[in-house]
Amino acid sequence: MRIFRIIGRSIEASVKSIFRNFSLSMASITCTIITLILVGVGILFSYNINNITKDIENELTIVILMDKEITEEELVNTEKNLKEVHNVDEVKFISKEEIKNDLVEQNETYAKIVETWEEDENPLQDSFVITVKEVKDINETATTIKNLDKVGLVKYGESMVNDLINIFDIVKNATIGLVIALVLVTTFLIANTIKITIFSRRNEIDIMRLVGTSNSVIKLPFIFEGFLLGTIGSILPILIIILGYTWVYNSLSAANLSSILNVVRLTAPNSIIYSTSLILFGIGSIVGMLGSLRAVRRYLTI
Amino acid sequence: MEFIEFKDCTKIYKNGVTGIVNANLNISKGEFVFIIGHTASGKSTLIKLLYREEKPSSGSVYVGGVDVAKLRNNKIYKLRRKIGIVFQDFKLLPKLTAYENVAYSLESYGMKKSEIRPLVIAALDHVGLKDKTRSFPYQLSGGEQQRVCIARAIVNKPKLLICDEPTGNLDPDTSKEIMDVISKINKELGTTVVMATHDKDIVNRMKKRVVVIKEGLINKDTLKGSYKE
Numbered sequence: 001m002r003i004f005r006i007i008g009r010s011i012e013a014s015v016k017s018i019f020r021n022f023s024l025s026m027a028s029i030t031c032t033i034i035t036l037i038l039v040g041v042g043i044l045f046s047y048n049i050n051n052i053t054k055d056i057e058n059e060l061t062i063v064i065l066m067d068k069e070i071t072e073e074e075l076v077n078t079e080k081n082l083k084e085v086h087n088v089d090e091v092k093f094i095s096k097e098e099i100k101n102d103l104v105e106q107n108e109t110y111a112k113i114v115e116t117w118e119e120d121e122n123p124l125q126d127s128f129v130i131t132v133k134e135v136k137d138i139n140e141t142a143t144t145i146k147n148l149d150k151v152g153l154v155k156y157g158e159s160m161v162n163d164l165i166n167i168f169d170i171v172k173n174a175t176i177g178l179v180i181a182l183v184l185v186t187t188f189l190i191a192n193t194i195k196i197t198i199f200s201r202r203n204e205i206d207i208m209r210l211v212g213t214s215n216s217v218i219k220l221p222f223i224f225e226g227f228l229l230g231t232i233g234s235i236l237p238i239l240i241i242i243l244g245y246t247w248v249y250n251s252l253s254a255a256n257l258s259s260i261l262n263v264v265r266l267t268a269p270n271s272i273i274y275s276t277s278l279i280l281f282g283i284g285s286i287v288g289m290l291g292s293l294r295a296v297r298r299y300l301t302i
Numbered sequence: 303m304e305f306i307e308f309k310d311c312t313k314i315y316k317n318g319v320t321g322i323v324n325a326n327l328n329i330s331k332g333e334f335v336f337i338i339g340h341t342a343s344g345k346s347t348l349i350k351l352l353y354r355e356e357k358p359s360s361g362s363v364y365v366g367g368v369d370v371a372k373l374r375n376n377k378i379y380k381l382r383r384k385i386g387i388v389f390q391d392f393k394l395l396p397k398l399t400a401y402e403n404v405a406y407s408l409e410s411y412g413m414k415k416s417e418i419r420p421l422v423i424a425a426l427d428h429v430g431l432k433d434k435t436r437s438f439p440y441q442l443s444g445g446e447q448q449r450v451c452i453a454r455a456i457v458n459k460p461k462l463l464i465c466d467e468p469t470g471n472l473d474p475d476t477s478k479e480i481m482d483v484i485s486k487i488n489k490e491l492g493t494t495v496v497m498a499t500h501d502k503d504i505v506n507r508m509k510k511r512v513v514v515i516k517e518g519l520i521n522k523d524t525l526k527g528s529y530k531e
């Protein structure tokens with residue numbers, strides 16, 4: 001097929017040109033590499049942060065300790081009222097007997113303490129555990145609950161979690177900003193490389209025009225050159241992401257860090273490293289092509 | 303309609319300099335025409351209008367029935383494939399061999415290597431350079447380089463061969479050889495030849511149609527003409 005021969009010859013020409021302008025090509029490739037490594041780290045970072053935030057949010061509950069003197073009827077009423085409070089998702093009742101049994105089972109020290117209590121004595125309080133729909137509004141929800149009848153103590157992990165989520169957000173936005181800036185710089189650098197190539201091949205382009213080479217065939221090698229610069233630049237970042245993330249994940253699991261910091265649990269590498277690699281490859285090639293398209297449109301006036 | 307027709311064709315460059323004024327000229331298929339005139343008279347301009355390197359400011363230029371002035375930019379290549387062009391300064395690619403320089407255009411059209419080969423060999427044979435196919439331009443004499451250019455110009459079997467002072471950089475003997483090659487192409491392949499030149503000897507010897515241009519105007523047009531002051 002004619003079209004395949006033309007494409008083949010264009011690719012050949014673009015590879016030659018990359019070697020001919022070696023230092024310039026290397027500059028573009030290096031910039032692409034740096035950008036894509038950052039993009040890759042950014043993607044993995046935000047992905048994990050998202051998951052961790054979600055975990056934290058799911059584990060975020062409001063614990064309500066009721067007054068000590070409370071009747072069965074009042075408890076039933078309170079449960080009904082709690083369910084009607086705005087933003088409340090689930091309400092779980094834990095009786096003081098259950099808590100007592102839990103304590104006994106949990107460890108021996110607690111068990112010994114409980115043993116000192118009389119048969120009917122139970123200084124603990126009946127309690128409710130509540131999950132909310134929107135973690136942001138947890139403050140208001142807690143305040144509303146505090147004002148309910150017979151409610152003693154209301155506890156929830158408020159500001160620490162919120163601060164953490166805010167910091168994550170800031171880091172995420174900063175990364176996105178940095179990546180956008182770097183993508184622009186890379187596009188510009190690749191465009192510049194292609195521009196130099198175009199100028200260094202002015203003669204050849206003039207001759208091609210004279211002998212009746214069509215405009216698209218003249219342009220094609222330059223487009224391929226940008227594409228190749230971008231894709232070559234994505235190889236190293238992809239390897240770094242695949243090997244690096246697997247390594248980090250394995251060493252974290254080995255160090256049993258996950259049991260210490262219960263919330264910091266990284267997503268398993270399998271699927272995420274490959275989808276990230278694909279994204280890096282995509283960004284690399286698209287940025288390369290955009291760069292060369294820009295240069296061709298500007299400097300290859302035919 | 304003739305193969306080539308200039309109709310009331312005027313070219314004024316952007317900077318206001320006059321190239322060609324109100325040219326009317328017909329050239330038939332298979333003709334051999336010299337364009338002569340003093341320097342800056344407009345010879346190259348007339349030739350550039352033929353292959354749409356320049357666009358007329360007014361009037362029209364027909365080549366093979368097509369109004370070249372009306373061609374869209376991205377369709378010019380179709381015209382160029384039907385025209386061979388030879389220059390004074392050769393315009394060969396220094397990193398390609400003679401063979402590769404001639405094959406270059408056909409490769410860029412996407413032709414098969416197996417189709418390209420016989421065409422290139424035939425073209426190089428026509429200009430008498432069959433034994434130098436592997437030489438690079440710097441390894442060839444001026445005359446040989448010009449032969450490569452002519453081979454490149456005729457490799458796609460064009461109906462029209464345009465030459466702008468093809469012997470301008472060559473000594474008289476070599477010029478004569480080059481002229482022999484070009485007139486052989488005109489005779490044997492029936493290719494129409496339009497040639498701008500300064501070379502009095504050549505024009506006087508060949509006894510072909512001569513068009514004289516003076517300050518952008520077609521001053522004289524004689525069959526079997528000669529170069530007179």
Ligand SMILES: Nc1ncnc2c1ncn2[C@@H]1O[C@H](COP(=O)(O)OP(=O)(O)OP(=O)(O)O)[C@@H](O)[C@H]1O
Nearest residue numbers: 315317319320321340341342343344345346347348
């Ligand atoms: N691209 C251009 N822009 C502006 N003026 C031009 C351009 N090309 C040619 N000219 C002018 O047009 C006039 C005719 O030039 P042209 O090149 O046609 O002359 P010529 O007869 O080929 O001369 P020579 O024998 O020296 O090659 C000259 O005055 C020249 O300066």
Ligand SMILES: [Mg+2]
Nearest residue numbers: 345346347466
């Ligand atoms: Mg000239």
